[in-house]
Amino acid sequence: GQSLEQPSEVTAVEGAIVQINCTYQTSGFYGLSWYQQHDGGAPTFLSYNALDGLEETGRFSSFLSRSDSYGYLLLQELQMKDSASYFCAGKAAGNKLTFGGGTRVLVKP
Amino acid sequence: GAVVSQHPSRVICKSGTSVKIECRSLDFQATTMFWYRQFPKQSLMLMATSNEGSKATYEQGVEKDKFLINHASLTLSTLTVTSAHPEDSSFYICSARKTSGSVHEQFFGPGTRLTVL
Numbered sequence: 001g002q003s004l005e006q007p008s009e010v011t012a013v014e015g016a017i018v019q020i021n022c023t024y025q026t027s028g029f030y031g032l033s034w035y036q037q038h039d040g041g042a043p044t045f046l047s048y049n050a051l052d053g054l055e056e057t058g059r060f061s062s063f064l065s066r067s068d069s070y071g072y073l074l075l076q077e078l079q080m081k082d083s084a085s086y087f088c089a090g091k092a093a094g095n096k097l098t099f100g101g102g103t104r105v106l107v108k109p
Numbered sequence: 110g111a112v113v114s115q116h117p118s119r120v121i122c123k124s125g126t127s128v129k130i131e132c133r134s135l136d137f138q139a140t141t142m143f144w145y146r147q148f149p150k151q152s153l154m155l156m157a158t159s160n161e162g163s164k165a166t167y168e169q170g171v172e173k174d175k176f177l178i179n180h181a182s183l184t185l186s187t188l189t190v191t192s193a194h195p196e197d198s199s200f201y202i203c204s205a206r207k208t209s210g211s212v213h214e215q216f217f218g219p220g221t222r223l224t225v226l
Contacts, residue, residue, distance in 0.1 A: 087152065099155075104150070
């Protein structure tokens with residue numbers, strides 16, 4: 001099976017940096033992806049790490065260490081619009097995604 | 110672009126009735142679509158994988174006779190909640206994967222909020 005653990009909530013101020021960790025247990029692993037979801041909205045794809053290392057996309061970066069079964073999403077120069085839920089997701093057998101519980105990020109002025 | 114639409118966005122129905130939700134990929138073809146259910150402030154729970162031209166694959170614990178899925182074309186999948194009950198009230202979200210794309214990059218619809226009275 002596959003399960004992904006991430007913190008339930010993080011609060012930070014504008015301009016700060018937030019790191020959202022995701023640890024996973026899986027019997028077959030094919031990479032880690034990240035999604036953002038604003039309240040009442042659709043999840044949107046942020047990034048995908050197939051291999052170990054850091055992937056940078058603007059203010060957001062994602063990291064993966066397969067040996068540690070661990071990844072993180074780094075949000076830099078936080079803005080109010082970054083207040084949302086962030087989900088890590090792993091590919092399970094059967095070519096489908098399993099999502100973590102989600103981390104609610106609250107950005108304060 | 111990769112836009113996915115869902116219709117309706119919100120529906121209220123009486124207990125015992127059936128509700129159909131449509132999921133369309135507007136500007137790309139999607140061999141595979143996924144149906145998720147999401148409770149407030151919780152994660153996305155995969156209900157089933159919808160494959161064009163074949164039967165859907167349901168996750169453990171999801172009743173296939175209650176949640177009917179049809180994927181008749183490369184741009185349309187439908188989810189019908191049959192004989193709905195109040196416990197079926199939830200946010201239902203579909204997603205689509207481009208035929209040539211990775212399952213990691215899914216494009217989600219805006220969701221349908223179902224309320225069963």
